[in-house]
Structure formats: C-alpha cells, structure tokens
Amino acid sequence: MQRRSVLQAAALAGLSPLARADAYPSRTVRLIVPFAPGGTTDIIARIVSERMQGLLGQTMVVDNRAGGGGIVGATEIARAAPDGYTLGVATVSTTAANPAINPRISYNPLTDFTPIINIAATPNVIAVHPSFPARDYKGFVAELRKNPAKHSYATSGTGGIGHLQMELYKTLAGVFVLHIPYRGAGPALNDTVAGQVPMIFDNLPSALPFIRDGRLIPIVVAAPQRVAALPNVPTFREIGLEPVNRMAYYGIHGPKGLPREVVDKVNAAVRKAVEMPDVKKRIEDTGSIIIANTPEQFAAQIAAELDVYKKVVAQQKLKLD
Known part of the structure; x- marks a missing residue:
C-alpha cells in the first residue's frame, strides 16, 4: 500500500501542464x-x-x-x-x-x-508640446516643411508602432523629424510634457489625460472616425494619409x-x-x-x-x- 502511494505521488508530480490544467x-x-x-x-x-x-x-x-x-x-x-x-x-x-x-x-x-x-x-495620436509653433494639422505640417531638421519626436521605443507609423507618415507627407526612442510610453510622455521633446506619436489612452489638461496639443489621430473626446482633431484618413490610419x-x-x-x-x-x-x-x-x-x-x-x-x-x- 505504501509503495502504491509513493508511485501515485510520483505520477502526480510528473504530470504535464496539460494534464493538470484543470487545476489552473x-x-x-x-x-x-x-x-x-x-x-x-x-x-x-x-x-x-x-x-x-x-x-x-x-x-x-x-x-x-x-x-x-x-x-x-x-x-x-x-x-x-x-x-x-x-x-x-x-x-x-x-x-x-x-x-x-x-x-x-x-x-x-x-x-x-x-x-x-x-x-x-485604441487610436494613436500625434501630439505636440504647447510651445510648438502650431496647434492644428495645417500649421503642423507647414512648420515641419519649413524647418526640416529642427524638430524631433518621442516614441515608446525603436521599432514600436509609434516609430513605424511616424516613419511612414514622414515618408508620405514628405517631412523630416528626428526619432527619439524611449523605454516605454511613460518616459516618452514625461519628456514631451516637460518640453524636452516637442512631439510624440503615442497611443491615445496614455496621452489623453495630458491633452485634457492642456499639457499636450493633439494634431491628428489614427482611428476609423473622429474620436469623441477630440471632435476637432482630424484622422489620418481625412488628411489623405490612409495607410497611417491604423x-x-x-x-x-x-x-x-x-x-x-x-x-x-x-x-x-x-x-x-x-x-x-x-x-x-x-x-x-x-x-x-x-x-x-x-x-x-x-x-x-x-x-x-x-x-x-x-x-x-x-x-x-x-x-x-
């Protein structure tokens, strides 16, 4: 009987994750x-x-x-x-x-x-620090074309969606902005809100509190339609850049x-x-x-x-x- 108990215990200990998944x-x-x-x-x-x-x-x-x-x-x-x-x-x-x-x-x-x-x-958004010399898309793209090597943008990291979408935007819009990668959206947002970087391409949920407080200015969003919280901000589709609208x-x-x-x-x-x-x-x-x-x-x-x-x-x- 004791030998059987030992064998049973050993068998249970050796069960695969699949066999024991019902206890998960x-x-x-x-x-x-x-x-x-x-x-x-x-x-x-x-x-x-x-x-x-x-x-x-x-x-x-x-x-x-x-x-x-x-x-x-x-x-x-x-x-x-x-x-x-x-x-x-x-x-x-x-x-x-x-x-x-x-x-x-x-x-x-x-x-x-x-x-x-x-x-x-969730939608994505390009937002700028209030010190940026534009507060709407028309002024934003005009400023980037006027000063092609002056501005930079922050993202959650190299190769992330913010980086790839902004690089796609740059190519399609014919503008140049220097990429500043961070180790996440939190640090990128902190530096943008502080004015260390003039703009950010970020997911809307993390940027929205700063937008509501007036510490960031939304320029354009990637969404199927205009976002209720930002009724005056156009989508990438509206500005003629559908490939970025993801x-x-x-x-x-x-x-x-x-x-x-x-x-x-x-x-x-x-x-x-x-x-x-x-x-x-x-x-x-x-x-x-x-x-x-x-x-x-x-x-x-x-x-x-x-x-x-x-x-x-x-x-x-x-x-x-």
Whole structure:
C-alpha cells in the first residue's frame, strides 16, 4: 500500500501542464507588460488584471519589462514555461511593427506565442508640446516643411508602432523629424510634457489625460472616425494619409504550447472582466474600444497586422537606425 502511494505521488508530480490544467491557476500568475509603467499597455493591463484576480481566484502580478520597443518583455514571454503562470500583453509593436522592421528579433510572432484574447483597440495620436509653433494639422505640417531638421519626436521605443507609423507618415507627407526612442510610453510622455521633446506619436489612452489638461496639443489621430473626446482633431484618413490610419491593439498571449484549458480560462476571465460596468467604462474612458474576441480571431488579427507592416517596411524601404 505504501509503495502504491509513493508511485501515485510520483505520477502526480510528473504530470504535464496539460494534464493538470484543470487545476489552473493554483498560484500567482505573472502578467508581463513589455513597456514601462504609465503607457497605454500598462494602463489596460492593470485595469483588466485587477478584476481577473477575483475571477481566477489567484493574484495577478503586473511585471513591467521594458526595452527595445517591447522586444525585451516579449522575448521573456516567449521563453516562459507553457504552464499559464507567465502571460504577457501582446501589442502591435511586439507582434507586428517591431518584427516587421527588426531582423534581429529572436522570436517569431506567429509561432512562438499562444494568442488568448484581444482586450481592446485604441487610436494613436500625434501630439505636440504647447510651445510648438502650431496647434492644428495645417500649421503642423507647414512648420515641419519649413524647418526640416529642427524638430524631433518621442516614441515608446525603436521599432514600436509609434516609430513605424511616424516613419511612414514622414515618408508620405514628405517631412523630416528626428526619432527619439524611449523605454516605454511613460518616459516618452514625461519628456514631451516637460518640453524636452516637442512631439510624440503615442497611443491615445496614455496621452489623453495630458491633452485634457492642456499639457499636450493633439494634431491628428489614427482611428476609423473622429474620436469623441477630440471632435476637432482630424484622422489620418481625412488628411489623405490612409495607410497611417491604423489603431493599436492590447491583448493577452502566452508562450507557445499553452494548454487549451488555460487559454479558455484566461479568455473567459477577460471577457467577464470587460463586461463589468466599471471596467468597461474605465477602458472606454481612455478612448479605447473593447474587442474581447476568441483566440483564433486574435491570431488572425496578429497575422494580418504583421503582413501589413511587412509591406509598409518593404514599400517605404524602412530600416532601423
């Protein structure tokens, strides 16, 4: 009898994550945010993870791993054990823009992750410091053409969506602005608001509080239509630059090989969280649109976005500095 108990204990200890997935989660879950605190990725992750904790019955710890336009954090997600205890936020920067322009990335965005759910999508915005000599798009582009080597712009990092979209904008608009990369949107915003950098290409949720306070001036947004919070600000489509008019997404994914039971539990928890009125309001108040789709739908979105940015890089001959 004692020998049988020992064998049973050994067998249980040796069960694969797939075989034990029905008990998930039985301990703390780490959610890697591949950017510094304060940016949109961080904001969305914290809003949702707060409620996911109660739904999953375990603590969720947000772990900011900034660097390389999201590459550092994304690489850590890809290398994690496929047991569901290390998940990460998937963004356009980490799964499409950066992989499209950076040949040195060590992960494949289509094969090295398990897509779980796209939480929300959000507009992007070009905003300037109040000291900038223009407060609307017409004056903005006129100033850039008049002084082609004078101004610079901040982004969350080299190869991120802000960098790639701004470089595409520069090419299509025929202007030049120097890129100043940061280790996340938070630090980039701080320096732009402080006037250290005159402009930023950022996700709207992280920039919007500063816009509302008058510490940043919105110039143009990437959105399907004008944003309710910025009714006087045109979209890139309106100014004739449709290729730049793409929104960002914020989803959750894990390393490849994540058990389907884990995927389904996390997907269900996110769906329930974003249905809560307070969570829904907090996300929508940032200017974001809740998506909450299936793993398969999110995987298709990632593949489509990667294809778009690969074509942008090839057509515009974009390269890292």
